Amino acid sequence: MLNEGRGLEGYGGEGGEEGPAVTQANIASRRIWVGLKYYNNRPVLERMGLVSKPKRRVWMPFRDLECLIRGERMGYVKGIRAIGEAMFVSSDRGIMEIREAVDRRVGAMLLCRINHV
Numbered sequence: 001m002l003n004e005g006r007g008l009e010g011y012g013g014e015g016g017e018e019g020p021a022v023t024q025a026n027i028a029s030r031r032i033w034v035g036l037k038y039y040n041n042r043p044v045l046e047r048m049g050l051v052s053k054p055k056r057r058v059w060m061p062f063r064d065l066e067c068l069i070r071g072e073r074m075g076y077v078k079g080i081r082a083i084g085e086a087m088f089v090s091s092d093r094g095i096m097e098i099r100e101a102v103d104r105r106v107g108a109m110l111l112c113r114i115n116h117v
Contacts, residue, residue, distance in 0.1 A: 044116055051077060051087070051110035061107040065089070065098055077110060087113045 037044040052058045064074045068087065071079035080087060080098070087098040089108035101108045 045114055047115040048112060050112050058110045059107065060110060062102065062105050065102050065108065069099060069102060080113075082115055084116050085113070087111075 058075075058077060060068070060074065060077075067074050068077065068079045071081045073079055088095060088111045089098050089101050090111055091101055091104075091106045091108035093104065093106060095111065096104075096108075098108075098110075
């Protein structure tokens with residue numbers, strides 16, 4: 001999301017990216033802090049929602065991801081239609097925006113959808 005400039009700034013707890021192993025003694029320090037950006041006293045990101053959930057993972061092949069980008073509905077997932085709307089996916093090549101997954105021609109699991117003002 002930082003590459004896309006979507007308005008999230010985050011950093012991990014103590015120890016940087018790799019950090020020490022998580023134990024009961026240091027679990028409170030292993031948090032992610034997120035700062036949201038505002039423009040004219042309104043949040044830059046207005047709506048965020050999960051597509052895949054722990055009990056319902058949504059995997060789509062490359063061709064179905066193309067249809068979502070064109071705004072077509074695939075199953076119960078609505079296509080991307082709004083200006084600036086983004087959907088993030090997870091594939092074997094990492095977490096990326098849906099358009100990047102289509103450019104790389106890989107199928108992926110849909111993670112979340114983000115709409116901004």
